[in-house]
Amino acid sequence: MLIVAILFGSRPAMRRMGMPGMVLAGAIFLVLMQLVPLPPSLWEALPSRVILGGTGSGEVWRPVSMVPGATWNALSSLVVPCVVLLLAVMMREEERERLLAVLLTLVGTSALVGLLQFSGAGFTNPFVNDTPGQVSGLFANRNHFALFLALGCLIASVWATRSGAQRWRLPAAAGLVLLFILTILTTGSRAGMLLGLVALGLALLMSRHALRRVTRGGPRWLLPALVTGAILILAFFVTLFVAADRAVSINRAVSVDGNEDMRVRGLSTVLDMIHRYFPVGSGFGGFDPMFRMYEPFNLLKITYFNHAHNDYLEIALDGGVVALLLLGIAMLWWGTRTIRVWRKVEAGTIAQLGSTMLLLVLIASFVDYPVRTPMIMALTALAGLWLGEQRQKAGAALPHQDQQL
Structure with a gap:
């Protein structure tokens, strides 16, 4: 509803989204591509898809995602950062x-x-x-x-x-x-x-x-x-x-006891799943049913293992090499921008706040899945925008300074 209102309202400054907007667009495109049905011959050539085969399966067009319903849910969840970025670039200075x-x-x-x-x-x-x-x-x-x-x-x-x-x-x-x-x-x-x-x-x-x-x-x-x-x-x-x-x-x-933690106990199974589905991935959002397909008997319990509790590993499992490439681009941008904003003499800027917020999220993602939570997802989108905004302001000022010189 907010996106519709934004589209029919004053035009948002889309350029202000910068790299965070491009990374989000890449994530949406990646998840969407996992839902496109493929010809049977192409689909069967994908790694570890034979487990879904059956009578007459050779005539069925299937998407890359092993659990399409969960991938649709993952795609719809990206409405949160979309709305946050659109609203943020429309804010006036006093509102920010x-x-x-x-x-x-x-x-x-x-x-x-x-x-x-x-x-x-x-x-x-x-x-x-x-x-x-x-x-x-x-x-x-x-x-x-x-x-x-x-x-x-x-x-x-x-x-x-x-x-x-x-x-x-x-x-x-x-x-x-x-x-x-x-x-x-x-x-x-x-x-x-x-x-x-x-x-x-x-x-x-x-x-x-x-x-x-x-x-x-x-x-x-x-x-x-x-x-x-x-x-x-x-x-x-x-x-x-x-x-x-x-x-x-x-x-x-x-x-x-660290050895009793499911993060440790389930790590070998998660790594085996990554190996099975690499380089294409198993599809975003489907970790729970996918893990149950490979879960060994010694890990069975009354509660379910909903995520890998290491988002870097889960991204590799869900999206394969393309998702890792997108993640690498985002982290490289964060690193270069962080070095630039921290070189400034004045501390406590909004860009430095964005840099440090993203650092905490990156650390937390080693043992959990924080950015899959809507509120943390929204804050991550804001932090990325804040980190990238200062560069655009500085770039816009350069022609004016040259003209004065």
């Missing part, structure tokens, strides 16, 4: 500034819901298949929730240190970051602890120039003292959580 506050409010609301769950209030989200008793906020998965909170730490630091921001934002952002980090400890997410630590370091890095401006009139020891005090306060509360047996993430990291 308010967007940071809106995102921070969303993260804060989810954190409060997570604390309600932790207190035993019994809140259950009716729109997701979450696990009762698990602290996952507005998400179905505690790892996704922990990543969302870590992203909130980055957003809070830039929101508080933007040019012209009121001074009260700094202590407010510090309080929010403390809330988000402590909430991560209650989720039980081991990966979330790592993401929280990385987010804290990146938040301090992005806000260092703003902190220097604030403490410029004071003694030289004031800034180190403030940073040290903030670290000690955080360490105190973390220690308090551990002593009160409330740091569930730390408890799981210490007590859970």
Whole structure:
């Protein structure tokens, strides 16, 4: 509905989408191509398709995807980043500034819901298949929730240190970051602890120039003292959580046996599936039924293994060499753009926020599937747009500068 409204409204500046728009278009085209029926002779030449053969199968035209219904669902899910990118490029400058506050409010609301769950209030989200008793906020998965909170730490630091921001934002952002980090400890997410630590370091890095401006009139020891005090306060509360047996993430990291984790136990099966379907892939969205076809007896249990919990491996399984090529292009662009935006003297820019947000998503994707979640998908689209926007602004300014010279 939003896309239709956008198409009939004022024309969006499609060029502002840049590389994120091209990567999204490539992803849509790739998934769509997996749904095109192929002649029987061509389809049978694809790797490991014989398992679907049967009487009269030689006359049936089939798509590349082994589970076409799931691939249609994967294709339809891409409406989320499409809408986000279209709306984002249509925003005026003042609306974009308010967007940071809106995102921070969303993260804060989810954190409060997570604390309600932790207190035993019994809140259950009716729109997701979450696990009762698990602290996952507005998400179905505690790892996704922990990543969302870590992203909130980055957003809070830039929101508080933007040019012209009121001074009260700094202590407010510090309080929010403390809330988000402590909430991560209650989720039980081991990966979330790592993401929280990385987010804290990146938040301090992005806000260092703003902190220097604030403490410029004071003694030289004031800034180190403030940073040290903030670290000690955080360490105190973390220690308090551990002593009160409330740091569930730390408890799981210490007590859970890595060999019992399905990520480890199912890895050999996932690698075997990748080998079977490479270089074409088995089709996006169909991991669950595909895994059940190859699941060994020693992995059978009452719950199902819905994803590989390593999105790099699952992308290789779903889309083969073409998907890996598209992923490689996107990561190469992220790396080159990240180097450029971090070379600038001024920290805390919106482009650096996009760079660091994408870094957290890339780290989380090694042990989970965060970008398959609509909210993280939307934030990833925004982060990509923010990372690429500064280059376009700089490029637009060059002719004017040359003309002045």
